[in-house]
Amino acid sequence: MEIKHSAHAGTLESSDLTVTLQPATAGISIALTSSVAKQFGDQIKQVVTVTLQKSGIQAATVKVNDKGALNCTIKARTIVAAYRAADKTDYDWEEINSWIN
Amino acid sequence: MVENKLGRQIPEPYASQYGVYTGEFTHIKHYQRAAAKVQPVKPRQPKLMQSIHDAIVATGLKDGMTISFHHHFREGDYVMNMVMAEIAKMGIKNLSLAPSSISNVHAPLIDYIKSGVVTNITSSGLRDKLGAAISNGIMANPVVIRSHGGRARAIASGDIHIDVAFLGAPSADEYGNINGVNGKATCGSLGYAKIDAKYADKVVAITDTLVPYPNTPIAIPQTDVDYVVQVDAIGDPKGIAKGAARFTKDPKELLIAQYAAQVITASDYFKPGFSFQTGSGGSSLAVTRYLKQAMEKQNVHASFALGGITSAMVSLMRAGLVDNLLDVQDFDHPSAESLAEDPHHYEIDAEMYASPLSKGSVINQLDVAVLSALEVDTKYNVNVITGSDGVIRGASGGHSDTAAACKMSLVIAPLIRGRIPTIVDDVNTVVTPGASVDVVVTEVGIAINPKRQDLMAMFKDLNVPQFTIQELRDKAYAVTGTPAKIHYGDRPVALIEYRDGTLIDVVNHV
Structure with missing residues (x-):
């Protein structure tokens, strides 16, 4: 999957987050703002990175604004942002299911 | 640095100046009561x-x-x-x-x-x-x-x-x-x-x-x-009255309150003439409400309720279920009105309420206290002062006083708040030592402090899920992930005094 244009998913409700993806030439870089950055900042970045990689994205500029979301929410918002940025709508649920946990 | 009994590091000169925590009642000694300097007022002045x-x-x-x-x-x-x-x-x-x-x-x-x-x-x-x-x-x-x-x-x-x-x-x-x-x-x-x-x-x-x-x-x-x-x-x-909670509809808070009320009513302390203190938080108010139902059903009335008084407690007294309210502070207007009107609603000062160095404070007569927490750790230590990010945002209140003195202390809290686990390996800051905490109540179940074997026996048939405190922590971490430790600076910004005046913990700058 390749990021074609900027796209985002999520809200700023508590326990949610917004994930914004923009095209990049190489690598995944994440700018994180989080209400739980001190306790979970590294874990949030890790989850976003792994989720993007599993979705087949190797390069992206990512902006995450987190309001204390759990990992399951972070994964879901990241996947949706990735599909939107890649203009893909054919979710392969079985494939996603094979790695999401 | 001096390590206190809870393993917390207390820096000098504060450790020498205040002494460090050595146990709940080890530092209670006789003393000369202080007095004010008085400038007398003459007639017609x-x-x-x-x-x-x-x-x-x-x-x-x-x-x-x-x-x-x-x-x-x-x-x-x-x-x-x-x-x-x-x-x-x-x-x-x-x-x-x-x-x-x-x-x-x-x-x-x-x-x-x-x-x-x-x-x-x-x-x-x-x-x-x-x-x-x-x-x-x-x-x-x-x-x-x-x-x-x-x-x-x-x-x-x-x-x-x-x-x-x-x-x-x-x-x-x-x-x-x-x-x-x-x-x-x-x-x-x-x-x-x-x-x-x-x-x-x-x-x-x-x-x-x-x-x-x-x-x-x-x-x-x-x-x-x-x-x-x-x-x-x-x-x-x-x-x-700001922040004084109305009766909560949050199912999680209600479940915590229900479990807490079950613990209280199943205890040997729940008998005619018992006494209790509940706080002003959502779950606390709900505990009072569930207690009321049990008191009515089993015809058990309380001799007194203590503390920050809420209208929920006033309604219990009006219903004839509580004989006296001993009141150091009011959290809402109906409570203030009741203090004005009802001779059994009695104003007490802070020394009578909770001082460890008075000639016996009311908390020494208290059976059950329901207290809240920002964090509880696997040693049952409670933090009510610093947030999970290490920033000071709470208040010590009567937490450590009541927990130490009452016969059974319940600390009620949700297992997690958003992504923040409440039950943790080590609290950021100790306000109340684990020695004072008897039962931790969450929405998934309770943990009884192993030092209270009597309570374990008392509650062995209780219809509330029971776990060890480590199991509760594991359940919390399973949802949130294991939180990283907060990195503090090396400069103390707050000294946490235990009620006896010794230092139980120190908060450094972040």
């Missing part, structure tokens, strides 16, 4: 001053002195900001501020700290912007956090000597008789202010309701008051 400015001049307030306020107006307080503005204008510096607590409305204190008007603070708690500013290190000297009982002890033993107390008075006469039940901003009990009135050298009553002599009922008597000042408004009645 007036106490009424024209302005706060004149009153401050009359008290002889000088650089380096200690001043105090009470926090009965909670988020509706105008008095501290009003007096501090005048003090700052007069150019007085280097003051020690010793209020019973500090609320969000007192954020202007940040400016007075920066300008050197205030250089030391002791308080039950610090909130919001001020808590964050102090955690970021705006004060050279660390704040001393004291419990309500601990503050009363510190004042009675002379650890805190108040030079001038500025006491907001819902009503007062020109000769200084004060109560909290009449006036425009009625806060009800003046339990924390009574201590200041008794022990401060100079006492200024600040009122917006000046009534003819004598102002009865008399909560604080004229014999303790030097000056009286009339102002337009001392507080916002809405702010007094």
